[in-house]
Every structure is written in structure tokens, then in C-alpha cells.
Amino acid sequence: MTYYYAExxxxxxxxARRGLTQWDELFDSDRPNTYEEFPNRRFLERTxxxxxxxxxxxxxxxxxxxxxxxxxxxLASRGFRVHAVDLIPQAIALAREFARQRGLDIRFxxxxxxxxxxxxxxxxxxxxxxxxxxxxxxxxxDRADLFxxxxxxxxxxxxxxxxxxxxxxxxxxxxxxxxxxATGVCHExxxxxxxxxxxxxxxxxxxxTWYRPHRRHLRPEALHAELTRAGFEVLSQESRGGEVVCTPxxxx
Numbered sequence: 001m002t003y004y005y006a007e008x009x010x011x012x013x014x015x016a017r018r019g020l021t022q023w024d025e026l027f028d029s030d031r032p033n034t035y036e037e038f039p040n041r042r043f044l045e046r047t048x049x050x051x052x053x054x055x056x057x058x059x060x061x062x063x064x065x066x067x068x069x070x071x072x073x074x075l076a077s078r079g080f081r082v083h084a085v086d087l088i089p090q091a092i093a094l095a096r097e098f099a100r101q102r103g104l105d106i107r108f109x110x111x112x113x114x115x116x117x118x119x120x121x122x123x124x125x126x127x128x129x130x131x132x133x134x135x136x137x138x139x140x141x142d143r144a145d146l147f148x149x150x151x152x153x154x155x156x157x158x159x160x161x162x163x164x165x166x167x168x169x170x171x172x173x174x175x176x177x178x179x180x181x182a183t184g185v186c187h188e189x190x191x192x193x194x195x196x197x198x199x200x201x202x203x204x205x206x207x208x209t210w211y212r213p214h215r216r217h218l219r220p221e222a223l224h225a226e227l228t229r230a231g232f233e234v235l236s237q238e239s240r241g242g243e244v245v246c247t248p249x250x251x252x
Contacts, residue, residue: 002112002114002142002201002202003138003139003201003202003203003212003213003214004087004136004137004138004213005087005088007136007214008087008088008091008136009088009090011023011026012067012068012088012090012091012094013090014026015068015090015094016090016093016094021034021035021068021070021098022035022038022067022068022070023067023068023132024038024039035068035070035073035098036070036074038070038071038074038131039131039132039163040071040131040132040163040243041071041074043161043163043238043239043243044071044074044075044129044161047161047243047245048078051159051245053126053127054126055079056078056079056080056081057079057080057081059080059081059126059127060080060081060083060123060124060125060126060127060155061075061080061081061082061083061125061126061127061128061129062083062084062085062123062125062127062128062129062153063075063082063083063084063085063128063129063130063131064084064085064086064111064113064128064129064130064133064150065085065086065087065113065130065131065132065133065136066084066085066086066091066092066095066108066131067086067091067095067131068091068094068095068098069084069094069095069096069098069099069106069108070098071084071129071131072084072095072099072106072108073095073098073099073102073104073106075129076099076104076105076106077102077104080127082106082107083106083107083109083123083125084106084107084108084109085108085109085110085111085113086108086110086111087110087111087112088110089110092108092109092110095108096108113133113146113149113150114137114142114145114146114149115145116145116149116152116153117144117145117146117148117149117152118145119149120152121149121152121153123153124153124154124155124156124158125153125154125155125158126155126157126158126159127158127159127160127161128150128153128154128158128159128160128161129161130160130161130162130163130164131163132163132164132165133164134146134162134164134216135164135165135215135216135217136215137216138185138186138202138213138214138215138216139185139202139213142202143216143226143230144230147227147230147231147232148230151230151231151232151248154247154248157247158247158248159235159245159246159247160232160244160245160246160247160248161244161245161246162242162243162244162245162246163242163243164223164242164244165215165217165242166217166218166219166220166223166240166241166242167184167217167218167219168217171217173186176188176189177189177214178206178211179217183216184216184217184218184219184222185213185215185216186213186214186215186216186217187204187206187211187212187213187214188211188212188213188214189209189210189211190203190209190210190211190212218241219241220237220240220241220242221241223237223241223242223244224237224241224244227244227246228249231248231249232246232247232248232249233246233247233248233249233250234246235247
């Protein structure tokens with residue numbers, strides 16, 4: 001099992017059980033309790049307004065890590081043609097229901113974007129959107145696979161819009177977590193009673209204790225460099241580096 005599956009499966013099961021609408025409601029009791037208010041809404045509104053896009057009905061959008069679908073519904077309500085994917089079936093089931101309630105036509109699929117790196121792309125998109133998924137894709141190989149899958153699916157002249165959590169010097173990860181300043185990787189300790197810790201994808205032993213990848217919180221310059229190495233041109237980077245607009249770099 002991939003290191004990022006179990007956490008997300010448990011979270012969306014809890015969202016469904018408690019009658020919540022999106023991921024942030026699990027962790028932020030002060031956030032506006034409405035499906036339409038999601039963390040990267042203002043970034044998307046600003047960015048979509050300044051990009052030179054055709055009419056929304058002519059723009060194909062792929063959102064990966066869509067969760068319960070608030071961003072997908074936001075985009076579809078504005079006329080964009082939206083394909084939204086998430087690796088957790090429960091998340092997709094919730095997203096489909098929220099879209100149905102709003103009368104929106106969105107194509108939802110259960111899919112792990114990292115797994116698409118070596119699968120030929122059959123569709124191209126004018127926009128690929130990441131709504132706080134990237135920080136949960138932790139290891140170098142997985143992030144390389146993700147970026148390769150995105151590049152292969154962007155149409156010529158397309159844009160990659162990223163919203164991601166970044167390094168914060170005062171962030172308290174709590175007990176059982178280790179943050180590596182050099183790599184930006186936060187590891188989570190695997191409980192002693194959890195059998196087969198070493199079998200978890202990406203798990204490693206540090207000081208005699210097993211840890212699994214948890215998050216990757218980079219500094220702005222590190223994220224910029226990573227995207228450049230992955231074949232993107234960074235057009236803008238805002239909000240302490242976590243709101244990024246890219247396009248595929250021209251290859252010589």
C-alpha cells in the first residue's frame with residue numbers, strides 16, 4: 001500500500017460518517033462551514049481572471065486529488081469542462097453526490113495520478129489543478145511521476161495551477177513526527193503495534209524507529225527549483241510560495 005492511501009481513506013470515511021463536506025472541516029473548526037468556501041478559491045479566481053483563456057465551455061480542466069469536489073464544482077459552475085480524480089473511492093462518491101445536488105455535469109474517476117506516469121495520455125487538458133494534494137506526495141520518485149503525468153496531459157500552452165502547503169518555521173508537527181530541514185520531508189512514526197511497518201511504501205528506519213512519509217513542506221525557492229527540474233516554467237509564485245502557476249517549458 002502507498003504511504004498516502006491509508007490516511008486519506010480514513011479521513012474521507014470520517015467526513016462521510018460525520019456529515020462534513022470537505023477535508024479542512026476535519027482540522028479547522030473556525031473555517032466557514034460551507035462547501036463553496038474552500039482554501040484556494042481566491043487564488044483560482046485571481047488566476048482564471050488573468051489567464052488568456054477561451055470561453056470556459058472550450059476549456060478542459062483536470063483536477064487531481066479532488067477530494068469531495070468543491071473545486072471541481074466551482075469550476076464546472078463557471079462553465080469549464082471538468083474531469084476530477086481522486087485515489088479514494090469514498091471521496092469520489094461524496095464528490096459525485098455534491099455535484100448532483102448542484103446539477104453539475106462533472107466526470108469523476110477513482111485514479112492515482114502518480115500511477116499514470118508510464119501510461120500514455122489519451123486526453124490533453126488546458127488546465128491541470130492541484131488543490132493541496134502535492135504536499136501529501138512526499139518521495140522524490142512519486143513527485144517525479146506526478147509531474148511527468150501532468151506534463152504528458154497538458155495541452156500545448158496549457159497551465160498547471162498548484163496550491164500547496166509550504167514550510168513554516170513555527171509549524172508544530174507534534175509527537176511522533178520528524179521534519180528534515182534539508183529535504184522538506186516530514187516523517188510520521190509508525191506505531192509499534194502496527195505490523196509490517198517496513199512493508200509500507202517509502203518507510204524507513206531512523207534511529208531504530210520506523211517512519212513513513214507524511215508531508216513535504218518546501219521553501220519557495222526549493223519548490224521553484226523542483227518544478228523547473230521537472231520541465232515546467234514557473235510564471236508566478238504567490239502566498240509565501242504556495243500558489244504557483246506553471247506552463248510546460250520549451251525544450252531545445
